[in-house]
Amino acid sequence: MPLTLFEKIWNRHVVSEFSDGRALIHIDRHVLQETTSWQAFDALRERGLPVRNPELTHSVIDHSVATHPGRTADSFPPTRDMILAMRRHCQEFGLRLYDIDSDRQGIVHVISPELGIAQPGCTLVCADSHTATSGGLGAWAWGIGTTQVLHVLATQMLLLRKPETMRVTFNGTPGRGVFAKDLILHLIGQHGVATGTGHVVEYAGPAIRALPVEGRLTVCNMSIEFGARAGLIAADDTTFQYLAGREFAPKGAAWDAALPEWRRLPSDDGALYHRELVVDCDAITPLVTWGNSPQDVIAIDGRIPAPDSFAEPDRRAMAERALRYMDLTPGTPIEGTPIDYAFIGSCTNARLSDLQEAASIARGRKVAPGVRALIVPGSTTVKREAEASGLDTIFRDAGFEWRESACSMCVAANGDMVPPGKRSISTTNRNFEGRQGPGSRTHLASPAMVAAAAVTGKITDVRRLLDAGEA
Amino acid sequence: MEKFTVLRGKAVPMMRANINTDDIIAAQAMMGKVERIGDRLFTGARYDSDGNERPEFILNQDRYRGSRILVAGANFGCGSSREAAVWALTGYGIRCVIAPSYGEIFHDNSYQNGLLPIILDEATVARIAAAIEGADEPVVTVDLERGEIRLPENGLVRFSIPEERRAALLAGMDELDILLTRGEALNSFQIRDRSERPWIWGA
């Protein structure tokens, strides 16, 4: 029987099956971040259990650490205990930790692909909902809760019911100013935040194949905003070239052994999915969100919708509430909305190519008066590489702040926050009420769009600046 | 884990769709070891910036204060993986949510903590909410043994959850105990896997 990519990975990882249809699944890679693991270590200690496979486990400090140069665990007092606890726990249980001052430090979903921890066909979990990011390499990667962290630490397995499969085929060619971020925002805007629920989503089609790995990571990153715990893209030569030589990627004979297996992973012809969707990329323009749900997406040349343009009473009520919270007027064009903050960061869009795209807009321009603009690289490696190619100078000259790597204003748990009532345009993945700080107002967009807003002081169609070339 | 058999208590209707984990507990409110995490449930909506209760928030109204059951709109608990969202609910005393659908990680986390996440179609959930709103006392009984929700004024709604989940809740059984009994299967899997996929093992 022809199998899908996901089914092949599932079959490979079944340790044993239960008569009720559940299975024990082997976890090849477990990645930990400091804000969701504390209680799991306490429980492990209480039960007197060791970590089953420390060699398959990696830990990092990313969510709660400050981002100014020279930061330490003491920089943001509310999270100091959590950082110290992470150090203690990793030492006690013999786990690798990429600490604040490590070259390998960065946002967990940025470093997992970057260090080659994530690989095609492997299972990878982390107590964090954006773990699906690593699906961009063809891994089955998904977010778990803290109790499941305990399960993996203790047994290297999870007890699961097999999810259903969905394929989303992206046809056509995205136009100018349209990036990976716009592809996934478009899907979520068209089908809503719950369509992926219960499914592992495979992104396929020519527009996906044409994306470099970093763009694929961006697409898979927002699977959870589509409702799916995991989203993945079949590995191909682009993937293998990306992985070769990375720190934890196989080398020599191990690489030679892995490659034929990786090449067998893509879905067989005729494999069946529980659900199929098709997206036409020719029709996608640069996008931005207007509300407090990632499905509240409009084209940059669109107008803010009126609540009664939604048929379902639910959506209408949500739109009313969002327009009040976001302080927007239905019927007005979204372009031209003045902003106070511009944030380029997060596991969605803070890899090197994202910074390059933003820099191509920022080069030779200035951040508009009254706007605070921050660049928070996705990892310390990204930061170093950006500095080596002079991107930091472009940003600094334009008036952006150049920070150390962390989650920062994506979740506002490290002291970096958008103040109440202020409007932010952000390369992150969630525009929830209060996400970037209590009372903050967030618009999601691609790095180029955020850079365009930073230099004009308002939400702007990035294509205008592309037309204008360098200022 | 605490057993779940029959739960009787106030039920609160919060029928907005997509109530997310940031709504349930904000990231800033869950950093580190939190005492009395139930006090932080719905932080943003429940308290003003000085920490005083907002009287308009439903759980701050005497009729619904101390609810044990929450009736919600679709996609409840979407968003982040934070198990603290479940801990905030159970810390407050809520042990059952009734909604048309859930964020998946939240749904899993609920079971791991003895919080029963019942799924019913939209119309039925709306009917339950209306029954609660219309009753003198918004008190509901959720009977897991019989698979019944008994509404304030004699209404009855049936529900079911996967049998293995039901058995675990009724017995108060942790999943880890099941996993730990499968050590032998794990050993043989890993021995075979080391030779079949050496690259996973750093060889």
Ligand code: SF4
């Ligand atoms: S960058 Fe944002 S979405 Fe990504 S892991 Fe950090 S907090 Fe989560």
